[in-house]
Amino acid sequence: FLSGHSAGDLLPRGSVEVTREFLSTLVTLLLNYVEMENDRSTRVLEFRHPKQLEQIVDIDVPDEEEPANLYQLILDCQQALQYQVRSGHPRFFNQISTGLDIVSLAGEFLTATTNSNMFTYEVSPVFVLIEKAVLSKMRELIGWPTGDGIFAPGGSLSTLYAVHLARHRKFPTVKTKGMTSLSKRPVIFTSAHCHYSIPTAAAVLGMGTESVVEIAVDGRGRMSVTELEKEILACLERDDVPLMVNATAATTVLGAFDPIPQIADLCEKYDIWLHVDAAWGGGVLCSSKYRTLAQGIERANSVTWNPHKMMGAHLQCSAVLTREPNQLFSCNNMSADYLFQQDKHYNVEYDTGDKAIQCGRRNDVFKLWLMWRAKGTLGFERHVNNLFELRDYLVSQLKQFDDFEMVLEEPECTNVCFWYVPPSCATLSGNRRYERMGRITAVIKARMMDRGNLMVGYQPLDDKPNFFRMIISNHASTKEDIDFMLEEIVRIGRE
């Protein structure tokens, strides 16, 4: 049926029948994908090198007016799914954002179907109210009775918002006159293990990456408060302006939580904006057992929190939240009168667009709200606690076997970093041992991808050569999957 029709036969000008058949065929295909993704006998990926994949998949971008029939479009979708890495597979541990929550997926279907723009209440009335309610719930979990916030396209842009706000608070004239109006250099302090979005924000905002001072970390990857104060004093000595401290609540590699209460004391003492990058670790706020890891977060001026990480919502779902109201508007408003007319017949405070640095803004909140309706905060608490239980299981297994060496004996978050120790390392010590373990890590990862049964990330850090960074954020994973991961690494390592 579909091969006899083309895109012109679909709504709005074509028929309801063809449209229903096309979309329901696609939904069946997607349901097969979801089923397969949850089936451990299927692979996580079918890796091909780029040049090989170009030969296999038809990626031609045609010029003909009616290039493909609808059946061909379904085949195109099938082909894309075949070679896409299954990031919801229980053995996909490669990234911080993983998993496939079915309620979140339903929310994404609806979001894509409505194709709404979040900039005004006028065009997204229900979604604007939902965003307001979810941001308020997130602020409640942080510990703020009031404030503001906005969903942004990812953690890096949420953090960009925060740096922008910090600068606007101290130097509001930059909005109109630019950075050249400043006679002093604003400085951002952040841990040496922070996410790279901090230097990115400094570069994008015209402050330059040299405005970012990296603070040394302790043996567990947490920012040293003593070093921070030294650097603040050095900044003042240079007659620069300490603008912002970024404290990370769960660093990307080691999962370290910076000591927020002590950092907040310094920020109050020196009048510095405190941002907490809880993009990854924000989920702990849902858990009464683990929220103490982010203790002091309520003293921040702004927070980045990505529910698409620990809470398992679909990408993208990231918010920047502020303790005070109206700051986003003051910093970002441009008052375009074709969108934000002040004489509309409803309360224009519900138009969110003039708080944003974007114009068009995707609806990233509906799926999270739907998950929240399905689980309640208690459901998110169970979800987060379960990830930490798996973390504890993995740590206990790693400590039990000589095949592994942990990078941090007691990880704070659900990042678990370790080396595989090949038998050939048994007689080695010092640098030679770690160099060899680092080399074999990359080799194992490559073979792991070729086999396709598993994905775990790796990286070097400071003076440590490559090690595996196992991220537990996928609610589909179980202890058996952890066992499989360890056994597979040993199997590959011994080959």
Ligand code: ABU
């Ligand atoms: N935005 C940080 C995520 C990077 C990662 O998944 O490793």
